[in-house]
Amino acid sequence: MNNNTDPLAQRVVETLKRTRRTLATAESCTGGLLASRITDVSGASEVFGYGWVTYANEAKMTQLGVEPHLLESHGAVSEQVAQAMAVGARRIAKSDYAIALTGVAGPNGGTPAKPVGTVFIALATVEGVQVKKCFFSGERGEIKRLASDTALEMLVAGS
Numbered sequence: 001m002n003n004n005t006d007p008l009a010q011r012v013v014e015t016l017k018r019t020r021r022t023l024a025t026a027e028s029c030t031g032g033l034l035a036s037r038i039t040d041v042s043g044a045s046e047v048f049g050y051g052w053v054t055y056a057n058e059a060k061m062t063q064l065g066v067e068p069h070l071l072e073s074h075g076a077v078s079e080q081v082a083q084a085m086a087v088g089a090r091r092i093a094k095s096d097y098a099i100a101l102t103g104v105a106g107p108n109g110g111t112p113a114k115p116v117g118t119v120f121i122a123l124a125t126v127e128g129v130q131v132k133k134c135f136f137s138g139e140r141g142e143i144k145r146l147a148s149d150t151a152l153e154m155l156v157a158g159s
Helices: 007-019 033-039 057-064 068-074 079-093 140-158
Strands: 023-027 048-053 097-103 118-125 128-135
Touching: 007 033, 007 140, 023 033, 023 079, 033 048, 033 140, 048 057, 048 079, 057 068, 057 079, 068 079, 079 097, 079 118, 079 128, 097 140, 118 140, 128 140
Parallel strands: 023 048, 023 097
Antiparallel strands: 097 118, 118 128
């Protein structure tokens, strides 16, 4: 491993290679940062085939099959939508794992119920879906980085 390699992403790719598993990503608030970190690892193409940035609700619905009623009832930043994004990504990609992130990276867009830094991360596997609700603080870039770190850690733990 060279000094420029992201150790967490490297670990995810190595684990997936070793276990012969595949991964897809579906991102909203991180805007592709997670997929970028994974694809920065040499050999990631062996385990990573699909990645979506579904920033708009319309994209979540048309690209990942998120049901409109989930967005209307719970909002884009919710456990239900994160779960639907992950399930949709895993189904479409036919991957072993799919991870989805949706949240409020800031500095605007927060509400009392879902303040800036609220992020839902869902990991879909053959066994089901695990969703983690997180609260991160910091500037927009820091929140995106912390969310992608947490997603990578969930992948390491779940694979």
